[in-house]
Amino acid sequence: MKNFTLSRKILAFAMFSMLSCGLNAQIFSENFDSFAGKGGNDTTWGGISGNSEATLDNWTFTNCYSGSQCLLVGKSKGTGIATTPILTGLSGTATLTFKAGAWTKDATTLVLSVVGGGTIDPATVTLVNGEFTSYTATITGGTAASQISFTGSAATYNRFFLDDVVLTSGGTVVVVSSPTFSLVTGTYTGAQSVTLSTKTDGASIYYTTDGTNPTSASTLYTAPINIDATTTINAISVKGSDVSSMASATYTINYSKTVTSVTDLLKETATSEGAPYVLSLAQSSPMTLLFLSGTNAYFVQNGSPLLIYGTTPLTDASITDPGTQIYGDFTGTYMLYNSAPEFSLSSATNITKLVNVVTVTPEEVTLADLNANLSSYVNKLVTIKGATATSASIVANGTNTATLYDKFKIGYSDLTVDSKYDITGFVVNYKGAVEIYPRSTDDIKTAATSINNITTDNLTITSKKGGFVINAGTPQSIKIYTLAGQLVKSIVNVTGEKIIDLPSGLYIINGKKAIAL
Numbered sequence: 333m334k335n336f337t338l339s340r341k342i343l344a345f346a347m348f349s350m351l352s353c354g355l356n357a358q359i360f361s362e363n364f365d366s367f368a369g370k371g372g373n374d375t376t377w378g379g380i381s382g383n384s385e386a387t388l389d390n391w392t393f394t395n396c397y398s399g400s401q402c403l404l405v406g407k408s409k410g411t412g413i414a415t416t417p418i419l420t421g422l423s424g425t426a427t428l429t430f431k432a433g434a435w436t437k438d439a440t441t442l443v444l445s446v447v448g449g450g451t452i453d454p455a456t457v458t459l460v461n462g463e464f465t466s467y468t469a470t471i472t473g474g475t476a477a478s479q480i481s482f483t484g485s486a487a488t489y490n491r492f493f494l495d496d497v498v499l500t501s502g503g504t505v506v507v508v509s510s511p512t513f514s515l516v517t518g519t520y521t522g523a524q525s526v527t528l529s530t531k532t533d534g535a536s537i538y539y540t541t542d543g544t545n546p547t548s549a550s551t552l553y554t555a556p557i558n559i560d561a562t563t564t565i566n567a568i569s570v571k572g573s574d575v576s577s578m579a580s581a582t583y584t585i586n587y588s589k590t591v592t593s594v595t596d597l598l599k600e601t602a603t604s605e606g607a608p609y610v611l612s613l614a615q616s617s618p619m620t621l622l623f624l625s626g627t628n629a630y631f632v633q634n635g636s637p638l639l640i641y642g643t644t645p646l647t648d649a650s651i652t653d654p655g656t657q658i659y660g661d662f663t664g665t666y667m668l669y670n671s672a673p674e675f676s677l678s679s680a681t682n683i684t685k686l687v688n689v690v691t692v693t694p695e696e697v698t699l700a701d702l703n704a705n706l707s708s709y710v711n712k713l714v715t716i717k718g719a720t721a722t723s724a725s726i727v728a729n730g731t732n733t734a735t736l737y738d739k740f741k742i743g744y745s746d747l748t749v750d751s752k753y754d755i756t757g758f759v760v761n762y763k764g765a766v767e768i769y770p771r772s773t774d775d776i777k778t779a780a781t782s783i784n785n786i787t788t789d790n791l792t793i794t795s796k797k798g799g800f801v802i803n804a805g806t807p808q809s810i811k812i813y814t815l816a817g818q819l820v821k822s823i824v825n826v827t828g829e830k831i832i833d834l835p836s837g838l839y840i841i842n843g844k845k846a847i848a849l
Contacts, residue, residue, distance in 0.1 A: 359419055452471050597675065
């Protein structure tokens with residue numbers, strides 16, 4: 333939450349502007365207090381969904397959403413742009429101040445620009461992930477037609493929160509900068525030491541740790557603050573009679589829980605904030621690397637899948653090849669990211685590779701099973717056989733579907749509608765629907781044409797996984813050959829239903845071609 337009620341905040345915001353700007357006239361201000369979404373001022377910086385699209389008089393928004401008394405700019409796969417109303421009071425030089433903070437794990441470059449006349453310096457600022465920071469920029473040559481735009485520099489994953497936008501006439505305004513913290517708000521495993529600083533020369537910092545708002549009568553900051561339990565630090569900078577806006581950070585101190593298998597880790601409750609764990613694996617129970625790409629590594633241990641985010645400890649130990657088996661102590665945060673569990677790896681000790689490299693074999697599943705039991709397959713490597721393409725990226729069997737997504741930038745070609753495919757990849761729960769991440773173009777193959785439900789001479793041959801089901805209306809002799817002419821089965825006097833188990837492949841049964849799935 334913001335630190336003032338709406339009426340108090342507006343009054344404090346106006347007083348701060350007067351103190352900061354002296355005799356310079358305020359041209360424009362916006363504090364976004366009408367927005368009641370999630371993120372930013374409620375200390376949530378990621379894992380947010382469902383915020384309504386932002387609307388505000390005379391502002392222009394592209395991919396912008398209502399935050400917690402602030403503006404959320406951008407979406408995961410779309411650049412965000414927020415443009416002010418026309419600044420009719422602007423003429424010549426003016427000073428822009430604002431607060432902004434980047435979405436957790438997203439890019440941090442924010443581009444500033446002026447349309448309708450004028451230039452701005454700096455043209456870019458670097459944000460901090462997971463906390464608000466105050467920024468100042470100077471506009472030169474502004475006109476009554478000028479507007480200011482705030483834009484993420486990247487096309488994807490460059491979301492940020494914007495608040496307290498103020499434009500005043502005249503050159504650079506002397507503003508007492510809010511304190512900054514050496515540690516961002518978050519969850520930590522064990523005691524921490526936090527250093528406070530301010531960019532305003534000669535300013536003193538006062539802080540509280542009991543949840544109250546600090547004043548110049550609060551504790552004077554003179555040395556790093558040691559924290560061994562969950563604590564919120566509120567701090568201000570003071571220079572003479574000028575006081576900065578308050579900065580705040582909350583540190584949740586958790587002490588790591590140790591689990592000895594991936595299965596046990598998955599039994600724990602994953603949240604968007606996460607909790608610290610040590611995954612301690614013995615040599616007798618290693619986990620196997622299925623695939624590594626960028627910052628993501630997929631493992632499996634005794635059938636239980638694990639997605640690890642943060643691969644530096646792995647690549648430093650030369651663990652990159654699929655099939656590699658490893659054990660040791662893996663420290664990190666077990667959390668939910670985009671509604672899926674992952675282990676955010678911070679360090680690994682005693683990490684050891686086994687000599688034997690195993691073959692990575694996907695689990696063969698049906699689309700019906702995936703759709704019915706999606707949560708049990710998330711992060712698993714699976715193969716779906718004989719699925720029909722209904723669009724360039726969607727396959728289906730009946731009403732059950734899955735969407736292919738090029739997470740690993742493999743550059744596969746569009747699927748051909750009505751063609752059948754064998755698809756391999758990692759399972760993702762995307763808003764309750766099945767999504768598949770193929771590892772390479774080899775994971776998308778045209779399926780062999782199935783020949784099944786053959787009926788001839790009172791004999792019905794039905795393909796099944798690992799063989800056939802044969803129904804004979806009258807006594808029959810059954811002979812099954814490979815395409816090379818090798819006899820593999822010969823059965824006499826078959827009447828009724830007979831199940832025949834054979835490896836998948838194409839066979840000739842009593843002169844008819846049939847495929848064992």
